[in-house]
Structure formats: structure tokens, C-alpha cells
Amino acid sequence: MATTLPAAVTTAQTGPGRAEVLGQVARLADLEESAVEQMRAEALAAPTRGVVAYGEYQSGGWWTTALMNHSDSGDPHDVVIGDGRPQPTSLLEEMPATARFLDSLGLNFMYVRLARLEPHSYLWEHRDYAELWETDRHRLHIPLVTNPSAVLITAGARVHMAAGSLWRLTPSQAHGVCNTTGPDRLHLIADVYADDTYQALAARPHLRDGDAVDLPEMTSAERAGLLERAGQLAELGFTEAAEQTLLRAFYTYALPEGGAYDLITELHEARRADADVSRWRAAKAHLLARP
Incomplete structure (x- = not known):
């Protein structure tokens, strides 16, 4: 199994990590700018915004589209996550640069999707994977379009997942997301199973100065x-x-x-x-x- 980062990824500089949030969200690697640009262009040109799913988790404005799922038809609008070996959807077949990037990672995917969060939208505080706890799995984020008001809230801190890096999120810990002013936040999200390739990719989790900002206590x-x-x-x-x-x-x-x-x-x-x-x-x- 691969023990080094794929050609599309270069190791990021280690910054002064924050122990209180590092276990929940962290940068894993820097991405080549050209790879991100190609994937961004494909995502923005996608013929569908996706569907609004998991309505109880959000205020509205969070749209998802599957790139790899368990639908026999390859329908990208089947976005309910589950265990299994996914297949490319019809949308991923129209996104060759994104498909090449995913293939280069060499990971054991559970599910891959595009997630769009519109301005003035919220994903309420929640945990994921509650029904899928038996297998060791992890979530990777590749921000394609973002802005400073699009942040993750976890462990009493506000974290902006900047574009240009591959991030790991531990979604079994309580977290929420907001995009307060816009424009749209568009992430490529891959849920993967733990294996040697993933462990090599995740060997150097870190945060940089300014990635995480403590929220104040409420008086x-x-x-x-x-x-x-x-x-x-x-x-x-x-x-x-x-x-x-x-x-x-x-x-x-x-x-x-x-x-x-x-x-x-x-x-x-x-x-x-x-x-x-x-x-x-x-x-x-x-x-x-x-x-």
C-alpha cells in the first residue's frame, strides 16, 4: 500500500497546532494549486446544485450532490450516506480532473460528494456517524470555493477551512457550520475507511496561526x-x-x-x-x- 502522498499533494508546513481542536479538525496536506483550480472549475460547471437532504440538521441552503455513492443507477441525487463500496455517479464521469485526483489518493472510499452552503445558512450543532460507529472511518474536506465567513464551529472555536489544503474532520464529535455572508461555500467531501494509505496521509495533522479562533464565553x-x-x-x-x-x-x-x-x-x-x-x-x- 502507498505510504507517501500522491503527486497531486505536497506536504504542508507544520504550524503551531491547537490541542483543543486538533483532534477534531486539522490540515493534512497542501494541494497543488492547479489541481484545485481544475476541480473548482468542474464543480462550478456542474449541471445541478444537488438536493437538500438531512433537513433536520440545517436552516436550509445546504445542497449536496454525490460523486461516488451506492446507487445502481449512478444517480448523483442519491445523497444518503451509508457503508459499502461506492461507484462513480454520472456527475463524476463528467469531471475527469476530479476523478483523477480522487484516484491518485489511493484511498478506500465510503462516499464522495460536493456540498454547497449558501449565504445566511447554517448546519446546526450535530454529530455524524452515530448509526455507522462500528467501522473506523474519517472525513476529508477539500475546499474549492470559500470565504472568511464560512466557518466550522467545534470545541468552542471557530475554524475556517482555507482553500488549497486537504483537511480532516472528525464528524463523530459535535460540530456545526455556517456561512453568514457568502458567497457560496463549496467543498469536495470524501468519507473514507481507515487503512495504511489513509494513516500515511493523516500522519501530520496540524493547524496554522489563525486557523482556529476561540469563541467567547456567554455571560x-x-x-x-x-x-x-x-x-x-x-x-x-x-x-x-x-x-x-x-x-x-x-x-x-x-x-x-x-x-x-x-x-x-x-x-x-x-x-x-x-x-x-x-x-x-x-x-x-x-x-x-x-x-
């Missing part, structure tokens, strides 16, 4: 003010807006795990809205289920 006054604003929205009948106001606190403050969901529960307890309390307790349990 008691800020917490009270946030709940008051949400309560006012709910009293006016804008319940969903009230809930999303509290959900977005996850992207502003270093909350304890599930803290945004607890704020929503507290909001509805004060309103004596028992059905909403039960709904959000169930949502927290589902979205943050541990493998």
Missing part, C-alpha cells in the same frame, strides 16, 4: 438578553425565528455541548409550551447522539 447578562429577545419573538408568533435566534448562539459563544438546544428548551418551558419542550429535547438527543 449571564448576554444569556438573559438573548432569552428575552427570543421570548419577544415567540410572543409575537415568530416561534421559528425565536428558535433560530437561540440556535445561532452556538456560532457566537463557546457553549457547552447542546447548550443552544437547552436555551430553546428553557424558552419553551417559560412559555409553558410542553409540546415544544418535548420536541427540542428529542431533537437534541437525535442530533447529538453519540456513536
Whole structure:
């Protein structure tokens, strides 16, 4: 098995890593600029934006398209992730540079997709792989189009996955994503099984200065003010807006795990809205289920 990086990848410079987030997100390698440019051009020229899936995880605005999946028809709109040996979809067959790059990695893929996050869109705090915990797997991100407001939130920090690098995410840990101002964030995402080739690729995880920025703790006054604003929205009948106001606190403050969901529960307890309390307790349990 290969123990070195493929020709399309060069080792990145090691930076001063952050222990508190390094286990959850890290750069693995720098990519050749020409390879990224070719894949970016193919992704932007794709004839479909994809489909909106996993609606319970998002505010809307997150679109995915499969490049390798388990559909016998090769349908790129079949985006429900599962275990198995994937096949190229009809979309990947139209993206030769991307196909060559994926092949050059020599990895054991589980699923490969394009993921687009529109401006003013959020993936709420969640865990992935809860139903697939039995096999050692990892998630790789190749940012193709991004902007400074498109960030990952994990371990109380804000991380911008810059273009030009191959990144590893540990999605079984609680995390969320937002793109607050735009333009679109477009990533190539590959879920892979652990093997010797992956271990060689992932041998030098690191972060550079500025990759991760600590979020501030929420003060008691800020917490009270946030709940008051949400309560006012709910009293006016804008319940969903009230809930999303509290959900977005996850992207502003270093909350304890599930803290945004607890704020929503507290909001509805004060309103004596028992059905909403039960709904959000169930949502927290589902979205943050541990493998």
C-alpha cells in the first residue's frame, strides 16, 4: 500500500497546532494549486446544485450532490450516506480532473460528494456517524470555493477551512457550520475507511496561526438578553425565528455541548409550551447522539 502522498499533494508546513481542536479538525496536506483550480472549475460547471437532504440538521441552503455513492443507477441525487463500496455517479464521469485526483489518493472510499452552503445558512450543532460507529472511518474536506465567513464551529472555536489544503474532520464529535455572508461555500467531501494509505496521509495533522479562533464565553447578562429577545419573538408568533435566534448562539459563544438546544428548551418551558419542550429535547438527543 502507498505510504507517501500522491503527486497531486505536497506536504504542508507544520504550524503551531491547537490541542483543543486538533483532534477534531486539522490540515493534512497542501494541494497543488492547479489541481484545485481544475476541480473548482468542474464543480462550478456542474449541471445541478444537488438536493437538500438531512433537513433536520440545517436552516436550509445546504445542497449536496454525490460523486461516488451506492446507487445502481449512478444517480448523483442519491445523497444518503451509508457503508459499502461506492461507484462513480454520472456527475463524476463528467469531471475527469476530479476523478483523477480522487484516484491518485489511493484511498478506500465510503462516499464522495460536493456540498454547497449558501449565504445566511447554517448546519446546526450535530454529530455524524452515530448509526455507522462500528467501522473506523474519517472525513476529508477539500475546499474549492470559500470565504472568511464560512466557518466550522467545534470545541468552542471557530475554524475556517482555507482553500488549497486537504483537511480532516472528525464528524463523530459535535460540530456545526455556517456561512453568514457568502458567497457560496463549496467543498469536495470524501468519507473514507481507515487503512495504511489513509494513516500515511493523516500522519501530520496540524493547524496554522489563525486557523482556529476561540469563541467567547456567554455571560449571564448576554444569556438573559438573548432569552428575552427570543421570548419577544415567540410572543409575537415568530416561534421559528425565536428558535433560530437561540440556535445561532452556538456560532457566537463557546457553549457547552447542546447548550443552544437547552436555551430553546428553557424558552419553551417559560412559555409553558410542553409540546415544544418535548420536541427540542428529542431533537437534541437525535442530533447529538453519540456513536
